[in-house]
Amino acid sequence: MAKKRERLEVIKDILRVVRESRSIKPTRLLYSSNLSPQMFKEYVNELLKKGFIKMNDEGDNKKTFSITNKGNEFLQQYKVIETFVENFGL
């Protein structure tokens, strides 16, 4: 059985998908994230609140997500953050 992903790892996975797609629709991001719709909503809300991604309104009810500078910086430093958190059991 696959190991349950840690919160930080899920955040990294979502951000990577958003970064690689540059601009991605919520439904496509949901499929790529391998999360339940409820969990997906919670993670996306957290990422929006933290300013790691932003929502773009492209008209005709077409909404997409894109990564922010802060989100990019998080991905660059992800390994350091993950190592720190796991070594201190936080």
Add this chain to the structure above:
Amino acid sequence: MYDWIITNKELLKIFYGLVLALVCLIIVLKTHKLFKLSLHQGIRYFRNAFFFYCLAFLSRYILGALNYYGYLADYSFLTKVLFEFFLVMGGFFLLYSLLWKKIEPFGADYDSSLFNAKILLFYFMTFIIVALDYLWVSYNFMIISQIIIFLSATAISYLNYARNGSRHQFLKFYFIAILLSLIAWILNSSLQYFDWSRGILINVYILNIIFFLLFLYGVIKLSSN
């Protein structure tokens, strides 16, 4: 050596306060960038713990120095209340940094991690502990609270080490640091009840220094690329 320590103990205590305040300050500053980048709640509570420890030892250093040079009328009251308050708060935050994932709902966020409804409980309990010690003219309530806190933290950090110690090397040092602090608090409590040699107090100070230096080592090693 022992005689020299006893003769200069007041000066050494001041120096001890300064060194530990600086160690805690470095830990808080070194983790600033990691927290700003990740906004990780665990890192946030970990930093809060060392922020309060820094205040505790800074208050001890400043008040100790003022007292040493004769500028302070009531040294014992101020030191007892301030030092004890900040130290107990630090202990609560350190334990909470290990527990928060099991307690907080997903995505919970607070405008301030130092002042919010949940943290008010820490302030309230700390206030009660400090007040009881003040009324009973003792350190017993602080010592008992710290033994409970570090006993719990020892159990959690041991479980973390047993589960992930092979992949994350610092979990072993974390467990050792917490265990040393628990031993220091137990030794401290024994001084309240048994008329042992006061030299045992030196061991308590040494254990505390090792505790903070281990954390400093981990933070410096793991917070840089």
